[in-house]
Amino acid sequence: MTSFFTQLHKKKITLLSLIILATSFILAPPFLSRSVSRLVQLKSHLYPSSAIQQKLRRPFNTTPNRYIARMAYENELEVALLAVQRATLLTKSVFHSHSKGTLTKSDNSPVTIGDLGAQALIISSIKHVFPEDEVVGEEDADDLRKDEALRSLVWDLVQAAKLDDSAAEDKIGGPIKSVDAMLDSVDSGRSAGGRKGRIWALDPIDGTKGFLRGGQYAVCLALMIDGVPTVGVIGTPNLPVDDKAPLDADIGANADDSDGKGVLFGAVKGEGATSRPLSSGGLKEGSKIFMKPLNDISQATFCESVEAGHSSHGDNAAIASKLGITKPSVRMDSQAKYGSIARGAGDLYLRLPVSKTYQEKIWDHAAGVVIVQEAGGEVTDAWGKPLDFGIGRTLKDNKGVVAAPKGVFPRVIEVVKEVLGAKE
Numbered sequence: 229m230t231s232f233f234t235q236l237h238k239k240k241i242t243l244l245s246l247i248i249l250a251t252s253f254i255l256a257p258p259f260l261s262r263s264v265s266r267l268v269q270l271k272s273h274l275y276p277s278s279a280i281q282q283k284l285r286r287p288f289n290t291t292p293n294r295y296i297a298r299m300a301y302e303n304e305l306e307v308a309l310l311a312v313q314r315a316t317l318l319t320k321s322v323f324h325s326h327s328k329g330t331l332t333k334s335d336n337s338p339v340t341i342g343d344l345g346a347q348a349l350i351i352s353s354i355k356h357v358f359p360e361d362e363v364v365g366e367e368d369a370d371d372l373r374k375d376e377a378l379r380s381l382v383w384d385l386v387q388a389a390k391l392d393d394s395a396a397e398d399k400i401g402g403p404i405k406s407v408d409a410m411l412d413s414v415d416s417g418r419s420a421g422g423r424k425g426r427i428w429a430l431d432p433i434d435g436t437k438g439f440l441r442g443g444q445y446a447v448c449l450a451l452m453i454d455g456v457p458t459v460g461v462i463g464t465p466n467l468p469v470d471d472k473a474p475l476d477a478d479i480g481a482n483a484d485d486s487d488g489k490g491v492l493f494g495a496v497k498g499e500g501a502t503s504r505p506l507s508s509g510g511l512k513e514g515s516k517i518f519m520k521p522l523n524d525i526s527q528a529t530f531c532e533s534v535e536a537g538h539s540s541h542g543d544n545a546a547i548a549s550k551l552g553i554t555k556p557s558v559r560m561d562s563q564a565k566y567g568s569i570a571r572g573a574g575d576l577y578l579r580l581p582v583s584k585t586y587q588e589k590i591w592d593h594a595a596g597v598v599i600v601q602e603a604g605g606e607v608t609d610a611w612g613k614p615l616d617f618g619i620g621r622t623l624k625d626n627k628g629v630v631a632a633p634k635g636v637f638p639r640v641i642e643v644v645k646e647v648l649g650a651k652e
C-alpha cells in the first residue's frame with residue numbers, strides 16, 4: 229500500500245516536472261529573445277556603430293570610465309561633422325562657380341544658392357539619423373518654392389554634393405531623394421527654438437558677405453540640449469589647415485580654398501575641441517586644440533567682424549587700447565573668428581553692439597561658443613551675462629559677444645564694461 233502511494237507521489241512529481249518543462253519551452257523563447265534584443269539595444273547605445281571611433285583615433289578622452297559617459301553625443305558629433313563636411317563640398321563649388329546667385333531677403337541680407345543648398349543637405353542628414361530633433365535654420369524654402377529656375381539650380385548642386393566615401397555618405401542618409409524632399413528639408417529649419425529638448429542651430433553659410441567677396445565664411449551647426457549648446461561643428465573652407473599659421477592681415481579679404489586650406493572644427497561639451505582638415509570623403513584624423521595661454525594681455529591678437537555694421541570697430545579699438553594691445557585687429561567674417569581663437573591663432577573675439585535693437589541670432593554663435601569653451605575659453609555678452617540660447621531664435625536678452633581665454637577673461641570684460649558704461 230505504502231509503495232503504491234509512493235509510486236503515485238513520484239508520478240505526480242514527474243507529471244509536475246513535465247508541465248513545468250513544457251511551459252518553459254513555450255514561454256522561454258520570447259522571453260529570451262526579448263532579453264537578447266534588450267542587450268543588443270543597450271550595446272548599440274553604449275557603443276554606437278561608429279566610423280568616428282576608427283577615424284578619429286579617440287580625439288577626446290581615452291580613459292575607460294569616461295568612454296561610456298561620453299558616448300551619449302559621439303554619434304551626434306560624427307553626424308554633424310559629416311553633414312557639415314558634405315555641405316562644404318556644395319559651398320566650395322558655388323564659391324568657385326562665381327555664379328553666386330544672390331537674392332534679396334526682406335532684411336536685405338544677401339542669400340545665396342549655396343545657403344539654400346547647404347541647409348537642405350544638412351537638415352536632411354540630421355533628420356535621417358535623428359528624425360525627432362528640431363532645427364532652427366537661418367533659411368526657409370519660400371523663394372525656392374516660388375522660383376523654378378532657382379529651384380533647379382539648387383537641386384543640381386544638392387545632387388552633385390556627395391562624399392566620396394560610401395560609408396560616410398550612407399551614415400548621413402545618402403543623396404536627397406526628390407525636389408520635394410529638398411524643399412521639406414529646407415523648411416524643417418523653422419523651429420522656434422526654446423529651452424526644452426534637442427534643437428539644432430544651423431547657419432548654412434555664416435559670413436555671407438565674406439563668401440561673396442572672397443573672404444572667410446563658415447558652415448556652422450550646433451546641437452542644443454535644453455537650451456545649452458552641447459555639440460558644435462564649424463567648417464571653414466578658406467582657413468589654413470595649420471593650427472599654428474599666424475593670422476595675416478589678408479585672411480579676411482583675399483581668401484581661397486586652395487591646397488592646405490579647409491578646417492573642420494568640432495567639440496562636445498565636457499569633452500574638448502578638435503580641428504582636422506576638411507576632406508571630400510570620410511573624416512580625417514583630428515587633433516585637440518587649445519586657446520593660447522596669455523601671460524601678457526598686451527600681446528593679444530583680437531578678432532572682429534569685417535562689417536562695421538555688425539560690430540563697433542571704434543569700441544573694439546578703445547577696449548584694445550585700454551588693454552595695452554598695440555597689434556592691429558584681425559578682421560574676418562563668420563564664426564571662423566571663434567575657430568581661430570579656439571586654436572590659438574588669435575586670442576580675443578570682440579563683438580560690441582552697433583545697434584540698440586539688433587538681436588544676435590543663435591545660429592551665428594552656438595557652434596562657436598561650444599568650441600571656444602571646450603578649448604579653454606569663456607564667452608559672454610558684452611556686459612558679462614551668459615548667452616541665453618534657450619529663449620528662441622535670437623539671443624534677445626544679450627547684447628554683443630566677448631570671447632577670451634579663461635585666465636584673462638575677467639580683465640577683458642572689466643574693460644569692455646568700462647567702455648560701454650562710458651557711453652551710457
Ligand SMILES: Nc1ncnc2c1ncn2[C@@H]1O[C@H](COP(=O)(O)OS(=O)(=O)O)[C@@H](OP(=O)(O)O)[C@H]1O
Pocket residue numbers: 337431433434435436437438532533534535537538539560561562563582583586588589592
Ligand atoms: N546689425 C548687426 N549686428 C550684428 N550682427 C549682424 C547685424 N546684421 C547682421 N548680422 C549678422 O552678422 C553675421 C555675420 O557676422 P560676422 O561677424 O560673422 O561677419 S561680418 O564680418 O560681420 O560680415 C551675419 O550672418 P550671415 O547672414 O550668416 O552672414 C548676420 O546674421
Ligand SMILES: [Mg+2]
Pocket residue numbers: 431433434435436591592
Ligand atoms: Mg550668420
